[in-house]
Amino acid sequence: MRIKRLYLFLIKSYLGTFLATFFICLFVVLMQFLWKYVDELVGKGLEFSVLAQFFYYAALSLVPMALPLAILLSSLMTFGNFGERLELLAMKAAGISLFRIMRPFIAFITLVCIGAFFFSNNAMPVIQTQLYTLLYSMRQKTPDVDIPEGSFYRGISGYNIYVREKDPKRQLMKNLMIYDFSNGFENAQVMAADSGRMSVSADKRTLILDLYSGESFENLRNQSNSMVTVPYRRESFAFKEILIEFDSNFSMADASVASNKYMAKDLAALTYSVDSLKHKVDSLANHNFMEYRGSYFNRSIYDFKPVSRDSLANYEQYSIDELWKGLSLEQKSKIFDRFVSWADRQKAGEEFSAMESFTYAKSMRRHDIERHRKFTLSFACLVFFFIGAPLGAIIRKGGLGMPVVISVVLFVIYYIIDNMGYKMAREGVWHVWCGIWLSTAVLFPFGVFLTYQAATDRIVSLTELTVVKAIVKFFKKKKGDNALKGSTDEYESK
Known part of the structure; x- marks a missing residue:
């Protein structure tokens, strides 16, 4: 009974912080998004209802970015407050381990991860379709007439x-x-x-x-x-x-302009599209290969019958150079024109085939990336919790000071790695699964390490980390070298 009351107290302490940080993070990323599309909104004379609808769908589309950051920040703040107010120490003194303290949080975050998956799979296609249609309609709307002076x-x-x-x-x-x-x-x-x-x-x-x-x-x-x-x-x-x-009215475009986009499909539709595009890429590659086998340089002579050699016949020996020298200029020009036109046709065909294959492969990668992203959001939420909760227990600082700084730094690192992996997967440099799961794979061991350190009551200071120690040692060495150089210059000036 006491454990249930404790769990209820922990969830109440976390839930308010989580909701507050989530809406703060959502507001921040929404402002960044609106700054990106400010040119689409200014000077169009859009009605308030259209702008409100745009803000609504934009905010919903940014939930996958705001949710992991909110979980990280709220976990850091909650466990930092527990440590700062010695509540975490009191629970451990009562014989409650850190894993047992984290049990209600893990259950809650698991529910959030499941909800995030269904949100990405079921709600996001509709949200992205509406948002894309709104953006397309706003781009098509004629701007208000504002004639400047002198131009x-x-x-x-x-x-x-x-x-x-x-x-x-x-x-x-x-x-x-x-x-x-x-x-x-x-x-x-x-x-x-x-x-x-x-x-x-x-x-x-x-x-x-x-x-x-x-x-x-x-x-x-x-x-x-x-x-x-x-x-x-x-x-x-x-x-x-x-x-x-001059039609200045706003007309909503048909949702079909975005219905075939990869962002407007759920998991089943994405899987079907990836399989279909993969089949097209393979079929096109096989077709090009068979066509190349039957090209000019690989032609076979069929219905060839060997001719018996007449021992009494006198065969003349010819060379290609002699035959070429025996041709007139007009004949040589015709041969050149023939081969140049053939080469141009081959080049155009190869360029078209390469462009077609590249288009199908690029579309397949985009669909596959979106399919993997249905799962990465849920795993990112789980990883950020196992980073934020033990890190808050270690630093024992609550409020909006240190937790915000640490959360922003960690999220920026995550965003850079995720963006790099996304670009590598999009361009086909890496496999799609490798690029999309890179950020989660990098941060997951860090979360396991912090959880182990916090569970065993080992206080980790930054100078204990090998990388940080190397950086500190490097700067100390540079500082010593600069001091030595300054004293040498001073001695030489004297």
């Missing part, structure tokens, strides 16, 4: 607009020049006006330009009437209204 604005298709000065109070543009290429460059129209105003129609599908006191020049090179060809037309006006088709 040409080319944001409207078929038009170049120049405004020398703007009056924000009167919402007036002064000294306008408009180049209309909507009917082609040959039929360009140029308009100049002293001032003008710009507005949008009620349905947001038409841009209205009201011009005052100006002239227009239109090239009529390709137009003619029944009497005489008119090269151009010039018009002076006191007021002129121009209507430009």
Whole structure:
């Protein structure tokens, strides 16, 4: 009964910290994500509902990145607080081992890992599809018209607009020049006006330009009437209204634009796609091999019948060089042209086959990477717990100071290794499983080592680690050499 109360106390202490750190980490990675796509959001006049939907799906898509960091930080803080407040020491003094203390946490993290797998397999394909569709729709949306002063604005298709000065109070543009290429460059129209105003129609599908006191020049090179060809037309006006088709409404694209992407598939669909693409790559390789065997240089002569040699016949001996010298220049030119065209065809065929094989192999690797990532998130959460919990018990520091620093350093190391392995797997330098599981394989022994040290009550200081000792020794040596060099220079100067 007391153990159950203890477990309940431990879970309550951890759960609040875990939720707080998770939302903090999610907010941080979300800001980094939004900074990456800020150009897709600014200047588009997107409605609040569209932005809210985008933030929602972006936050959900970043859960795989925020969850391991939150587990690491919350484990460090919780066990650091236990050690700092001597609660961990009291539990050990009562005869409760560290593994027994960690038992409810392990059960909770196991449930989180299982939930993370189902989230990656079932929810992430839908989330990624919606997010990709939103991004595609926002990229296709026409940006709001914001004509700058003193430079040409080319944001409207078929038009170049120049405004020398703007009056924000009167919402007036002064000294306008408009180049209309909507009917082609040959039929360009140029308009100049002293001032003008710009507005949008009620349905947001038409841009209205009201011009005052100006002239227009239109090239009529390709137009003619029944009497005489008119090269151009010039018009002076006191007021002129121009209507430009400009759809500024936001329209959501069809989800089918992302339905065939690797990120929009679950584990079963990814496995099927990997097998199908592997079969295509192998079939293409076999086809190219058989085609090469039957190429020009590997042709076999079929239906060959040996001819009996006539002992009385006198055979003349020929050489290739003599035959070549006996050809005329025209014959040699034809032979050269024939072989050059054959070589070009062979080169084009080989390049196309290589490009086709590369495309299939790249798509297969992308699908295989996504398939492995369904599992790496769960294992990363487990590994980070077995790093954070014993490390917090060792350093015995809670709060947001030391745990945050250590968590950020460890997560940056994990992210660098994971990103390096991902790139190696994506480019085909390493096997997919080797590149994707590299970060977990590197940090897992570190977690086992820390858990063993914390369970045996061995306090590990940084200077006890061999690598750190070598670095400290190196810097001490460099410092001594610099001091010796400084004293030598001082002696020589005297």
